[in-house]
Amino acid sequence: MSDETLGHDQVLEQAARWVASGHGVALAxxxxxxxxxxxxxGSQLAIRDDSTFVGSVSGGCIEGDVVTRALDxxxxxxxxxLEYGVSDAKAWEVGLACGGRIRVFIEPVTN
Amino acid sequence: MRAELLTELLKAQSEKRAVASATRLSDGLQKLIYPTDKSEETWIFEATHEVLASDRSRIVVAPDGSEWFFNAFNPPLRLLVVGAVHIAQPVATMGTLAGYDVTIIDPREAFASPARFPDVTVRCEWPDEAMTALAPDARTAVVTLTHDPKLDDPALIVALNSPAFYIGSLGSKKTHAARLERLTAKGFDAQTLSRIHGPIGLSIGAKSPAEIAVSIMAQMTAVLRQ
Known part of the structure; x- marks a missing residue:
């Protein structure tokens, strides 16, 4: 099973494993x-301190930016x-090609 | 999220307990709330019940005006498959991929072998006993695949007497008509019997066991989500 198909709970399971192995982990x-x-x-993305991630919060459009902000x-x-809307004409700007708008909560996993 | 809260959340999930996380967006203050937790403030208790019952996580505005995100963590949907036949193998695999907790039921030992169904629960029992023990609820789908009346019918009777969200039964139109006649004789009315999807699955011309599994999973998904 690839990381992309991980469900809700499996994302959190992976996050917990990373925490247990001493990594810094954030959740989006x-x-x-x-x-x-x-x-x-409710969809979640878990981000490890070396930028490895599992799960998703979009179809891949904003994960790059979310990972960077989560590391912060x-x-x-x-x-x-964080709030993301439709990307404008500038193709490199972070946004959603589908025309939707989403809000994402990012948080560190703390001890 | 605090690591200990994450551990508790995963523990609840492994025990198949429904739980919601509530997060205050302004500062990340967070807690887990169980539907039985009566010690919580009324609005938290009600929001927890609402997101779990609807299975829709959402933002709730607290009486003090602060925004809280309630994330519903329900136990997985269940898929009970009667008949450990060839079609049950791709149904078990696809059901697992779609997030279902799959149980295969068949009293015939040669069929109900764990080797044929890795990674799912296999119960080598009579369908009526197993189904009664498993008590289908509104988050359960029931699929019968034996087209043998003495195995399928008792399972369908338990399913029809339950709030299962999906009931599907393999068999041709003729087989299904005969099945409806037998169940009518058992006292089920037409409206109740219309809950059974038969012949099972969306009509996509499926031939192979895997294709039939696709048509079954597609129909189950449509009933669940539409």
């Missing part, structure tokens, strides 16, 4: 969606709410 969770969002509310929470120790 879809908390609100508008329009045709690719993943439902490992340093700051503070959770954050």
């Amino acid at each position: 969770t879809v908390i609100e969606t508008w329009g045709s969002a690719p993943r439902p509310v 929470t490992l340093t700051s120790g503070k959770p954050e709410v």
Whole structure:
């Protein structure tokens, strides 16, 4: 089974295994969606301190940015709410091609 | 999330207990709430019940105006398959991939061997006994695949008397018509019997066991989500 198909609980299981092996780990969770969002509310992504990740919060459109911002929470120790909308003409800008809008909560796993 | 909360959440999941996490978005304050937890404030208790019953996680605004995210962690949906036949093998695999907790039921030892069904629960029991013990609920799908009345019918009777969200039964139109006649004679009315999807699966011209499993899983998904 590839990481992409991991369910809700399996993402958290992987996060717990990473924590147990001494890694810094952050979690990202879809908390609100508008329009045709690719993943439902509650979907999660677990991010390890070396940028390895499992799960998803979109169809791959914003994971790159979420991983970067999640790594920041490992340093700051503070959770954050991020909002993503439709990407504009600039193809490199982070956004959702599907036209939806989502809010993502990112938080470090702390001891 | 605190590591100890993560551990507790995973423990609840391994014990197949429903639980919700509640997170205050402004500062990440977080707790786990069980549906039986009456010590919580009323709005938290009600929000927990609502997200778990609907299986829809969402943001709830607290009486003090703060935003809280309630994430529902229900135990997996269950898929009970009667008949450890060839089609049951891809159904077990696809059901597991789709997140179901799959149980295969067949009293025939040659069929109900764990070697034929790795990674799922196999019960070598009579369907009525196994089904009664497993008590299908509204998060359970029941699929009968033996087309043998003495195995399928007792399982269907338990399923029809339960709130199972999906009931499907393999067999041709003729087989299904005969099945409905037998169940009518057992006292089930037409409306109740219309809960049985038969012939099972979406009509996509499926031929092989794996294709038939695709049609069954597609129909089950449609009933669940639409």
